[in-house]
Amino acid sequence: MADKTGNAFDLQIFLRLMSFAKRYKLNFFIATASTILLSLVSLLNPYLIKETVDTYITQKDSNGLLINIVFMFAVLLIEVLLRFAFIYYANWVGQHIIKDIRAKIFRHILQFKMSYFDTNSVGKLVTRVVSDIETIAAFFSAGVFTIVSDVLQMFTVAALMFYFDWRLALIALAVLPILIYATSIFQKAIKATFQEVRNQVANLNGFVQERVTGMKIVQLFNRENIEYKKFKEINNKHKEAHVKTIWYFSIFFPIAEILSSIGIGLIVWYGSKQVIGGSVPGLGTVMAFVQMAQMLFRPLRQIADKFNQLQMGIVSGQRVFKVIDTQSSIVKNGTIKATDLKGDIRFKDVRFSYLKNEEVLKGISFDVKSGQTIAIVGATGAGKSTIINLINRFYEIDSGLICIDNILLKEYALESLRNQVAVVLQDVFLFSDSILNNITLKNNLISQQEVEKAAKQIGIHNFIMTLPGGYQYNVKERGVMLSSGQRQLIAFLRAYVSKPSILILDEATSSVDAHAEKMIQHATETITKGRTSIVIAHRLATIKQADKIIVMDNGFIVEEGTHKDLLEKPQGYYKNLYDKQFSEEN
Numbered sequence: 182m183a184d185k186t187g188n189a190f191d192l193q194i195f196l197r198l199m200s201f202a203k204r205y206k207l208n209f210f211i212a213t214a215s216t217i218l219l220s221l222v223s224l225l226n227p228y229l230i231k232e233t234v235d236t237y238i239t240q241k242d243s244n245g246l247l248i249n250i251v252f253m254f255a256v257l258l259i260e261v262l263l264r265f266a267f268i269y270y271a272n273w274v275g276q277h278i279i280k281d282i283r284a285k286i287f288r289h290i291l292q293f294k295m296s297y298f299d300t301n302s303v304g305k306l307v308t309r310v311v312s313d314i315e316t317i318a319a320f321f322s323a324g325v326f327t328i329v330s331d332v333l334q335m336f337t338v339a340a341l342m343f344y345f346d347w348r349l350a351l352i353a354l355a356v357l358p359i360l361i362y363a364t365s366i367f368q369k370a371i372k373a374t375f376q377e378v379r380n381q382v383a384n385l386n387g388f389v390q391e392r393v394t395g396m397k398i399v400q401l402f403n404r405e406n407i408e409y410k411k412f413k414e415i416n417n418k419h420k421e422a423h424v425k426t427i428w429y430f431s432i433f434f435p436i437a438e439i440l441s442s443i444g445i446g447l448i449v450w451y452g453s454k455q456v457i458g459g460s461v462p463g464l465g466t467v468m469a470f471v472q473m474a475q476m477l478f479r480p481l482r483q484i485a486d487k488f489n490q491l492q493m494g495i496v497s498g499q500r501v502f503k504v505i506d507t508q509s510s511i512v513k514n515g516t517i518k519a520t521d522l523k524g525d526i527r528f529k530d531v532r533f534s535y536l537k538n539e540e541v542l543k544g545i546s547f548d549v550k551s552g553q554t555i556a557i558v559g560a561t562g563a564g565k566s567t568i569i570n571l572i573n574r575f576y577e578i579d580s581g582l583i584c585i586d587n588i589l590l591k592e593y594a595l596e597s598l599r600n601q602v603a604v605v606l607q608d609v610f611l612f613s614d615s616i617l618n619n620i621t622l623k624n625n626l627i628s629q630q631e632v633e634k635a636a637k638q639i640g641i642h643n644f645i646m647t648l649p650g651g652y653q654y655n656v657k658e659r660g661v662m663l664s665s666g667q668r669q670l671i672a673f674l675r676a677y678v679s680k681p682s683i684l685i686l687d688e689a690t691s692s693v694d695a696h697a698e699k700m701i702q703h704a705t706e707t708i709t710k711g712r713t714s715i716v717i718a719h720r721l722a723t724i725k726q727a728d729k730i731i732v733m734d735n736g737f738i739v740e741e742g743t744h745k746d747l748l749e750k751p752q753g754y755y756k757n758l759y760d761k762q763f764s765e766e767n
Contacts, residue, residue, distance in 0.1 A: 316497040353473070367432075524551045528582075533579050558758065572585075621675075
């Protein structure tokens with residue numbers, strides 16, 4: 182969906198936003214009805230003022246004056262009640278709609294392929310889900326309903342003016358064409374500036390999110406001053422975008438105010454002359470016209486601000502719908518439930534590329550039998566971790582076949598497939614929550630008793646109990662309260678309690694101390710027993726007992742065999758890798 186910054190109003194986006202109100206027809210109707218009635222009831226005030234002055238004060242009718250004042254009080258009370266209904270229900274509808282839109286966009290983001298997150302900033306997505314959608318709430322509460330009320334009030338006020346006196350009405354409306362023209366220019370100018378504001382907000386959020394997340398790297402490499410300068414540049418662009426909107430407002434509102442004052446001045450001048458000359462029934466008519474002129478010009482001045490809210494909602498809606506309309510989900514045509522898999526895995530002539538024409542896997546084929554533990558080794562970039570991504574269907578292959586238990590991977594229901602495959606990654610991600618919730622991921626089917634039993638089996642229960650609160654210990658954001666080895670052990674337990682048919686360990690013993698590595702080795706032996714396991718490792722000493730070792734280089738499988746068989750090849754890739762690593766460690 183292209184951004185239409187040149188248009189003052191995007192009807193397509195407007196109608197799409199309004200479609201979300203269908204679920205809340207009653208409350209939407211109450212909000213709309215109250216704003217319409219409010220605009221109509223407000224017309225009674227100038228009429229009652231006219232009657233008060235021309236009929237009761239002029240003729241010194243105290244009883245009639247008292248009755249009229251009671252009417253004015255009743256009208257005021259009705260206005261208060263209608264305004265309450267309008268404010269409450271307009272905001273109620275807005276909040277419920279943004280709740281639905283936020284749920285829709287977040288649900289959609291959860292289905293995206295990993296490739297989408299490879300190329301899109303997390304900070305910008307956060308902006309879409311949070312601040313852009315908050316702006317859409319103002320689209321309903323301070324935009325649509327208020328504009329409807331203001332426009333209706335302007336037309337009814339103009340009609341009442343002509344009913345009272347057509348000459349004074351023409352005088353009052355004399356400056357209206359100029360004000361409407363100025364308003365239209367303002368709307369067109371402000372649309373582009375608000376688009377720029379939202380872009381700069383997203384850039385600022387993305388920059389701050391990345392730097393705060395990577396603060397350790399920033400400080401480790403003394404990048405504070407450099408990053409601060411970059412932040413100042415982005416922050417300045419953000420300021421300039423806002424200042425541009427302020428510039429337009431600072432021009433428009435004084436012009437609107439001057440034109441409104443001129444209109445009222447003309448009414449007072451011409452009306453007073455007519456009263457003196459006897460052409461107008463009385464002073465009350467002139468006073469009513471002054472009030473009606475304010476009721477006419479005030480909405481027109483404010484309608485620009487309300488249209489501002491409408492425009493911001495349209496722009497934000499445009500950006501939110503762009504994410505919702507993005508087709509980046511794995512195709513879920515599979516119908517076969519992946520339950521109690523044996524764990525036979527087959528890759529046949531699999532080719533894959535993250536970027537077009539840049540293949541990472543170049544026609545690889547291998548088989549893993551049920552219950553086997555195979556290891557995949559090779560230099561960085563050889564394609565080892567890509568295999569993990571493909572087994573979980575995070576990405577779609579370019580060509581070839583991947584089968585589990587002789588059934589094509591894409592024929593399995595995606596959710597059930599991923600329930601049967603557990604992965605322990607090198608870079609373990611933990612949520613800011615308790616250890617227990619990080620292990621079960623709030624799966625109600627896994628009890629704390631099961632978790633503790635599993636922790637004892639793989640030998641990490643004692644470690645968890647040394648922490649304050651044990652299983653209820655909060656690891657904070659990304660698990661910063663734990664060491665890398667401790668996070669790795671939590672990841673092992675998370676994988677173990679899910680009772681997977683297939684287990685994948687990606688560099689699980691890298692970057693840990695000797696004590697943690699010993700615990701991880703014990704955990705590895707426990708959780709791989711009796712299930713198909715794929716181990717990716719740089720440290721070759723950890724995979725000696727694997728049933729088969731697959732050696733990869735530059736997207737190809739260059740060797741296969743057991744540890745013993747591969748070492749017997751004099752100039753073999755694995756033997757050279759092993760000898761080099763062994764000599765370095767000694």
